[in-house]
Amino acid sequence: MALAHAILAFLSEHPCSGYDLAKQFGGTVGNFWKATHQQIYRELAKLETEGWISAEVIQQANRPDKKLYSVTEVGRQQLIQWIGEPAEVAAIKEDLLVKVYAGHLVEPQVMIQELQRHRQLHLEKLSAYQEIEQQYFQNPQDLPAIHKFSYLTLLRGIHYEADYVAWCDEALELLR
Amino acid sequence: MALAHAILAFLSEHPCSGYDLAKQFGGTVGNFWKATHQQIYRELAKLETEGWISAEVIQQANRPDKKLYSVTEVGRQQLIQWIGEPAEVAAIKEDLLVKVYAGHLVEPQVMIQELQRHRQLHLEKLSAYQEIEQQYFQNPQDLPAIHKFSYLTLLRGIHYEADYVAWCDEALELLR
DNA sequence: GGTGCCATGTAACGAGTTACATGATTGG
């Protein structure tokens, strides 16, 4: 059910097309909820038939038409109700940890290199998040409420990536 | 594909039945890979027809028969090959973050209470992990390789939960 | 006598992935 609500949450702030959603999901909500464009179009169609969003066809010069979606009042109420329900703790599903768990089956160098590679990838994500923090969220206390909440999701990402790097370091130390 | 390999990884150390898998997944691999018993039985059937695992029917007194699965040499090779392939960075999918992202739509108290609740849940998981650490992994450096890798997955859990609690604290501070 | 554990499964559905398909415009 959460994809539908992630879409509602994003659309309620930025009405846009399915194409835009598929891309801009990458920047904000996309940090904690991924979806391919096929999934998004399917979900948008469903949300529209249910009346939670409505579409306006925009004709563009030199470009294909697009459908601009926005959240209806019904959709807004659904979103608010959903937010009020308690959320489950997210389960972790991570290939890398399955591989680490069975890491004794391969040459030590294989796991060490893979951990170094992931350390680097998480470090890069961390830098990207920190740059956003520097640019837009210098004084979190002074932000309007709506941006405080955006900041909190970014802060979660910063925490997560920094902690992941720290774990990689400890893991690599133990394996040497 | 990873459920199959998570099962292989677990079976290669502890040959057991589908029923046991469904439960014991909870203790070790289950911390980073969840599956219902239906999924497990389906996957086991598939793995058996592919010849990656084999079953031996065990007749038990006063209990239903069970099928004891173990990994074949083919399965072992498949697992080793899979571990050698680079793993994707896991995508985060978390309902709570979607709710936080749109948190300005509800009363401040709603989000604060939900964050407090999650803080508590993660704290409990952290304690549980730390107890396992105390009991079985006092001196990680001295462990045999196979247990070092198990420890690393546990350490990942400890990191994750501790960091989550820290984020909840910062979030709650900002919202007050 | 009811609840819960052991043990295995089927069926239906919803969510997510991969591949295929179209067609115009922009920029190198």
Add this chain to the structure above:
DNA sequence: CCAATCATGTAACTCGTTACATGGCACC
């Protein structure tokens, strides 16, 4: 001329979830 971007979708498949089904034994 080729690749990339904009923009929308269908089809087929796998993975994950929920509900239903069976049946004996142990324990209170």
